[in-house]
Amino acid sequence: MSLLENNGAARTAIMGRVRAALKVSGERKEQHASAEEYLRRNQRGPQPTLEGDIVQRFVDWSVRQASTVERIATNADIPAAVARYCDSINVPRTVVTWPIYAHLDWASAGVMCESRPTQGQDKTGVTSVTAGIAETGTILITPSATEHTASVLLPDNHVAIVPAAQIVATMEDGYEIAKAQNGGQPPRAMHYISGPSRTADIAQTLVIGAHGPIRVHVIVVG
Amino acid sequence: MQIASMHFKERASIKLTDSQLNANMKKMKEKFVVKRAVLFAEMPQTVHLDFETLREEARVVRDRALRELDVWLEIFERNAKKRGATVLWAETPDDVNALVLEIAKKHAVKKIIKSKSMVSEESALDHAIEAAGMKVVETDLGEYILQINNYEPPSHIVAPAVHKSREEITELFARVHGTSEKITPEALTMEARAVLREHYLSSDMGISGGNFFVAETGSVALVTNEGNATLTTTMPKVHVAISGIEKIVPTLNDVATLLRLLPRSGTSQEITNYIDFMTGVKGKGEIDGAEHMYFILVDSGRTKVLESEMWEALRCIRCGACMNHCPVYHNVGGHSYGWVYPGPIGSILTPMYKGLDKALDLPFASTLCNQCGVVCPVKIPLPELQRKLREKQMEQGLRPWYERAGLIMWSYVVERPMLYGPMSRIGVRVMRWMGRKDGLIHKMPIGMDWTLGRDMPVPEGKTFRELYAAQKAGAR
Numbered sequence: 001m002s003l004l005e006n007n008g009a010a011r012t013a014i015m016g017r018v019r020a021a022l023k024v025s026g027e028r029k030e031q032h033a034s035a036e037e038y039l040r041r042n043q044r045g046p047q048p049t050l051e052g053d054i055v056q057r058f059v060d061w062s063v064r065q066a067s068t069v070e071r072i073a074t075n076a077d078i079p080a081a082v083a084r085y086c087d088s089i090n091v092p093r094t095v096v097t098w099p100i101y102a103h104l105d106w107a108s109a110g111v112m113c114e115s116r117p118t119q120g121q122d123k124t125g126v127t128s129v130t131a132g133i134a135e136t137g138t139i140l141i142t143p144s145a146t147e148h149t150a151s152v153l154l155p156d157n158h159v160a161i162v163p164a165a166q167i168v169a170t171m172e173d174g175y176e177i178a179k180a181q182n183g184g185q186p187p188r189a190m191h192y193i194s195g196p197s198r199t200a201d202i203a204q205t206l207v208i209g210a211h212g213p214i215r216v217h218v219i220v221v222g
Numbered sequence: 223m224q225i226a227s228m229h230f231k232e233r234a235s236i237k238l239t240d241s242q243l244n245a246n247m248k249k250m251k252e253k254f255v256v257k258r259a260v261l262f263a264e265m266p267q268t269v270h271l272d273f274e275t276l277r278e279e280a281r282v283v284r285d286r287a288l289r290e291l292d293v294w295l296e297i298f299e300r301n302a303k304k305r306g307a308t309v310l311w312a313e314t315p316d317d318v319n320a321l322v323l324e325i326a327k328k329h330a331v332k333k334i335i336k337s338k339s340m341v342s343e344e345s346a347l348d349h350a351i352e353a354a355g356m357k358v359v360e361t362d363l364g365e366y367i368l369q370i371n372n373y374e375p376p377s378h379i380v381a382p383a384v385h386k387s388r389e390e391i392t393e394l395f396a397r398v399h400g401t402s403e404k405i406t407p408e409a410l411t412m413e414a415r416a417v418l419r420e421h422y423l424s425s426d427m428g429i430s431g432g433n434f435f436v437a438e439t440g441s442v443a444l445v446t447n448e449g450n451a452t453l454t455t456t457m458p459k460v461h462v463a464i465s466g467i468e469k470i471v472p473t474l475n476d477v478a479t480l481l482r483l484l485p486r487s488g489t490s491q492e493i494t495n496y497i498d499f500m501t502g503v504k505g506k507g508e509i510d511g512a513e514h515m516y517f518i519l520v521d522s523g524r525t526k527v528l529e530s531e532m533w534e535a536l537r538c539i540r541c542g543a544c545m546n547h548c549p550v551y552h553n554v555g556g557h558s559y560g561w562v563y564p565g566p567i568g569s570i571l572t573p574m575y576k577g578l579d580k581a582l583d584l585p586f587a588s589t590l591c592n593q594c595g596v597v598c599p600v601k602i603p604l605p606e607l608q609r610k611l612r613e614k615q616m617e618q619g620l621r622p623w624y625e626r627a628g629l630i631m632w633s634y635v636v637e638r639p640m641l642y643g644p645m646s647r648i649g650v651r652v653m654r655w656m657g658r659k660d661g662l663i664h665k666m667p668i669g670m671d672w673t674l675g676r677d678m679p680v681p682e683g684k685t686f687r688e689l690y691a692a693q694k695a696g697a698r
Binding site for chain 1: 290
């Protein structure tokens with residue numbers, strides 16, 4: 001018999017055992033109502049207090065996560081900043097980006113920039129973020145039809161463009177932004193990324209660069 | 223995974239003399255004990271929060287889910303379905319394997335890529351996949367190392383290959399990959415990155431675990447450093463997330479609270495590099511993301527724990543702090559425990575999931591020092607639960623006859639002061655006589671093992687009862 005097509009019995013059995021363990025039975029209307037009430041309240045746990053300027057905190061903690069950071073004034077400065085970054089790590093000025101930055105004047109900065117999804121062949125990906133999280137120096141990526149996860153994950157070098165106005169304090173603040181952009185529901189994916197990928201699975205020695213990017217460069221705009 | 227917990231004593235005695243293992247385990251202290259302590263000590267400065275406040279809140283969050291588990295499971299199921307995911311239920315480890323194989327067949331899957339899932343270790347899922355003629359590739363570097371070493375069992379829930387030295391991995395990679403011997407951890411990691419990269423792009427199904435299932439949104443939350451879970455759940459067209467029914471957390475905000483504790487407790491990090499919340503199937507026009515998403519909610523003994531006095535163990539968020547701080551784990555390593563979950567939490571979960579009689583030694587593999595209880599981010603009273611399991615073994619007649627007889631005799635004596643007073647007085651004098659030469663007893667008539675590696679100092683002076691009687695007389 002197919003357990004996949006006829007999974008109801010397993011569900012009934014497990015739910016029965018859960019209710020027996022909790023010594024409850026019936027429809028549990030009251031408990032459902034109070035659970036829904038809990039969801040509506042949507043309260044947060046103990047919140048951190050961050051001292052000083054929130055943008056500076058984001059910058060400092062990005063560095064703590066082993067990202068590199070540059071601050072620039074406007075979006076028009078992005079191509080030159082990307083060129084500087086490519087030079088600093090000795091990689092060609094060839095990048096792949098999301099449509100949002102396709103219109104920038106990349107040619108004048110000497111950067112070969114293509115706006116398309118990557119298949120994994122590109123060394124450097126330039127993307128925007130949904131939010132910057134100051135508490136931990138984290139970027140929040142929420143993919144969409146024009147914002148491909150692959151360009152964040154597959155290239156060796158990820159350049160994340162973070163508008164200063166999108167820097168918030170906490171992970172919880174990040175949820176709110178992501179939900180607001182998606183009709184109140186979380187998008188298919190929320191990736192909270194803090195610096196380059198890493199592992200310590202070999203001899204407990206920290207190595208930067210595991211499966212995700214080996215370098216993360218954060219450019220704060222404004 | 224075949225359980226071998228009944229051989230704890232034999233395995234532990236072998237591991238105790240394994241100098242390579244001892245050296246590897248010693249290194250754990252700096253990273254997992256010292257650095258963790260520093261991070262929590264810094265917390266009041268860095269975020270104006272403290273460990274005790276946070277872990278009390280974390281306990282409340284976990285208990286809220288567990289006390290109304292049926293309700294939160296139903297809410298999770300409803301919200302996951304709304305987003306196009308399929309929610310499946312597995313009563314046993316075998317059910318997990320059967321479901322995965324059926325899903326794979328339905329989508330004509332040839333190759334499966336996997337990020338870390340301890341629940342899939344419970345059912346030896348990889349073996350079932352291979353037996354069904356498909357290829358499966360583990361992507362967590364530690365799990366990958368174990369997989370290519372002929373499926374060696376993991377020895378830690380967060381760092382599965384913590385028992386292996388760099389030299390062993392150098393030899394293993396060169397042999398399996400057919401490459402030159404890489405010496406540095408950097409070079410070895412780069413080699414694994416290159417080998418695994420092509421699998422992400424060519425697999426048709428990704429299997430992940432689930433650190434949390436979020437009821438509010440029907441999402442799975444995944445916590446990693448390597449980025450392997452992000453790739454595993456994003457690139458293939460089918461995503462299957464497998465975890466225990468106890469991993470339900472009501473809201474995203476609740477997860478944020480737990481995440482202020484989990485990475486600090488587990489890997490001594492303020493946050494791990496990747497935290498992914500995956501919700502439903504890919505949207506219109508999206509290039510990345512799974513077209514088909516399945517959740518497998520696993521019982522495999524969880525409901526048995528829920529109805530027992532041991533239910534608090536289900537709060538566990540799998541940080542590994544209890545084993546990282548356990549003097550027994552440090553000395554015998556994770557393999558001695560004989561099943562998926564080692565250390566203090568394993569000494570509770572293994573007998574509860576697999577049967578008390580299958581893991582008789584585990585609740586005793588502890589000095590009850592409570593280091594684990596002090597660092598647990600969700601306040602599981604681990605030594606208390608170990609003690610309860612010991613009691614259960616006694617109640618069910620699972621202890622050896624001489625232990626039971628000894629305890630019956632002991633309780634007979636201590637309940638009778640007229641007997642206990644004189645006997646302890648004689649006992650003290652006999653012990654003093656035994657250690658008359660240098661004040662140390664080198665060999666004991668009972669509990670011989672105790673003096674194998676140390677001496678027993680002789681009791682000094684009179685017994686408490688003698689002193690009490692003397693002082694009372696003096697005061698009068």
